[in-house]
Amino acid sequence: MSVDFEKIYHNLDPIPGILRLQQGGLGWKSQNNLVTISAEDISHMQWMRVARNFQLKIGFKSDRHREVFDGLVRDDFERLSKTVKEFYGVSIETREISFKGWNWGKTEYRGEDLSFQVSGRTMFDIPVHKIANSNIASKTEVSLEFIDPTASAQGEPTDSSSSSSRKADELVEMRFYIPNSEKSREIIGEKEDDNDQEEHSAAQLFHDQIKDKAEIGQVSGDGLVVFNDILVVTPRGRYEIDMYPTFIRLRGKTYDYKILYSSIRRLFVLPKTDEMHVLLVVALDPPIRQGQTKYPYITMQFPTNEELDATINMEESEISEKYGDRLQKHYDAPAYEVVAQVFRGLSGKDITTPKTFKSYNNQPAIKCNVKANQGDLYVMEKSLLFMTKQPIYIPFNDIQSAQFSRVGGAISSSRTFDLRVVQRSGTENVFSGINREEHEPLEEYLSSRKIKTKNSLNENMIGAPLQAAVDSDSDMDDGDKSARKQPTATAGGGEDEESEEDEDFQASSSDEGSPSESDSEDEDDDGDAKMSTAKNSKDKDSDGPPKKKARKQSASGADEDDAIQVESD
Structure with missing residues (x-):
């Protein structure tokens, strides 16, 4: 025996399906997805009004996150309540929704949800496991950042076609204003002593609660390895990096970040031109955020002579079964190599390094400028990477043309040239102030990668040294004549x-x-x-x-x- 409900939505899925209740559990099926729930795992159910008619929210006894089904109508409540009581022995709790539109109220935790209450009714719920970061924006303000919905929580790559087809807006940040008063402490559900009230503000207490419930910045038992006091150039600071099976936790003095392995797109190991440091660059999509600033790249810097000894908190049989040869049990090597190999093993992304191309003075990068930003241009096998505070990544298959040109006066500009890279997307990047000695090897390398190059440099530079010498001689003659006259x-x-x-x-x-x-x-x-x-x-x-x-x-x-x-x- 089963009871069916049609045109029901699961979570944020835009395609409706059929919700079927049976003795052993319930299931939801659409054209593309299938969700099943065992009757033994069901802890409680709630009925509430939402944007898409009415919602059935199901909580679990295990660590599984709650499931919600929208699209039910008011007339379905009696039939659904009777069926749930008969099949699963659970009573459906009815929750009243506030429609006042007020932006002040009190918060309380209902299971794994942070509920915002206005006049004793629920205004909205926030799933705690969706909170990626909590920051104290000011003494009375707390900012919550949410995990990108297109990223997979299991650490698997997301389907680009499905993510691109979803055009709906998503909430990425929410801020709570919490005045520092005794009433506000009661609102957030904390009863502190007078001494503690002097030391911690209400916003700080709310921030600590969020970090505790969402397990932000905490090292749980399933952590694999921890790297302490790592210098991060972008975003700047020293962080403690905790590696977990499905995500990374960056913990700093001010900001904490939760990064899913599915967000990692590329890994770069770049030796700097000073021959004393090595950079580990992690490309992210979606990027991490600090307020309105986005950081699509995390840049870590290591001294070349720093050694690191690390052991993965996992059995060797489990490592070989899940990760194969990509991850080892123990590492004892230079620090940049150990951290890079662990990132590579857990994320499944290969490491890119500059191999073939070398500058005229045998350096791994070329010194140049992009507008007012000075940095290093790394020429790799399949891409260009300009390293500055906000790196610029240009794959070779996206380059439409590369033009060598010289701009400015005869003497100064004859020593340098500009490289203008036009991408197929229409974006242009001009790398200026490149040493003239880099011209021939750079042009030959780009041509060997079948990149269309245009050289207007030779035309401008023919006779430039000779013309500069003639101009300098004429200046000397004019100076002698003026010396005779004046x-x-x-x-x-x-x-x-x-x-x-x-x-x-x-x-x-x-x-x-x-x-x-x-x-x-x-x-x-x-x-x-x-x-x-x-x-x-x-x-x-x-x-x-x-x-x-x-x-x-x-x-x-x-x-x-x-x-x-x-x-x-």
């Missing part, structure tokens, strides 16, 4: 060595009729020679050595008067 003097009347060398050059290249300084000194007895020398020194008063000599003579008033007297005679 006098230059330093403070205190002295001149530098370059001005003296220029004066010597000018003296040697002067007209043949003009007397030299040595001739004027040798003809000391001839009055006409003295007069011509004095006139020449006056004409060249702005030049180097004669100017210094004239100023030395004028330093003593007697010598200057004598010189004037001789000329007058």
Whole structure:
């Protein structure tokens, strides 16, 4: 004997099915899915009004999460209540829903749900196991972040077609304002001593309750391995990484993150150009969040000489059965290698490292800039990865074209060039300030990967060094001419060595009729020679050595008067 209810929805499934109740249990079947529940596992049932008519919520005695079925109508309650009482010996609890629309009330825990109550009626329920993170946004505000519904809780990859077909909006964050008062402590169900009330605010107590119920930031018995004090560059801080069979827990001083292995898309191990550190990059989809900021990449940094000894909390037979050769029982190697291998074994993703391409100075990456961000460009077998605070990942199969170009003046830009990468999606990234020595090997490597390249660099750089030299020579000639025409003097009347060398050059290249300084000194007895020398020194008063000599003579008033007297005679 069985009782059927048609056009019933399971959880958030958009396709309805048939709900069938029998003596041994109940089941729900649609075109694509099948859900069965044993009568022995049923703990309680609740009936409540929801968006899709009425809902039947089923709680379990075991660790299984609750199941909900929507689409029931009001007339189904009597028949459903009678059948459940007869088959399973359970009475259906009726819960009243608040429609006042108030945004203040009190919270209480009903099984594994956080219930928000307004005037003694339920406003909404939050499944605690769906909470991914709890943060104290301020002294009176707590932020709850929820697990992405498209991610699989079992750690298996999600179906891209089914996730893309779902266009409905999903709740990802909710904030609770909890004023710090005795009444608010009663609302959250905590009775603390006076000393504890002084030390902890109501928001802190609510945050601690959420972490306890949702098991956020706690190490349970099924933890496999824990890595302590790991330096994470993005998001910045030091975290304790707890590895579980189906998810990862990052626990920091301020933020805690729960990351499913199904969210991990790629793993990168990148040696830095300083030859002292190694980066472990974990690409995530969906990304983790801090408020409005999303982090699609987790970047960990390890010293190359740091060793780590780790043991997996699992029997070797179970490891070989579940993970095969991808995971070992014991690790004793450099820290970055141990953490990377554990991530690889538990997530099932391969590790990507730069292998073939090397820079002109035999470095694993190329120094360059993207806008105002300076970083390292890693050229790998099937992709480009620019490492900065927010890394940029470009697979080769998404590159439409790569253009080499040079922008700017002759001298500075001839030493560097720009690489413009256009993706098939329409996104463009310009990697600027790349050393000119990287041009030929980079172009050859991209061409060998069958990437369409356009080189406007050679056209711009032909004759650039020669033109730069010609321009510099012309600048020197212009400087010499200006030096002949305009006098230059330093403070205190002295001149530098370059001005003296220029004066010597000018003296040697002067007209043949003009007397030299040595001739004027040798003809000391001839009055006409003295007069011509004095006139020449006056004409060249702005030049180097004669100017210094004239100023030395004028330093003593007697010598200057004598010189004037001789000329007058």
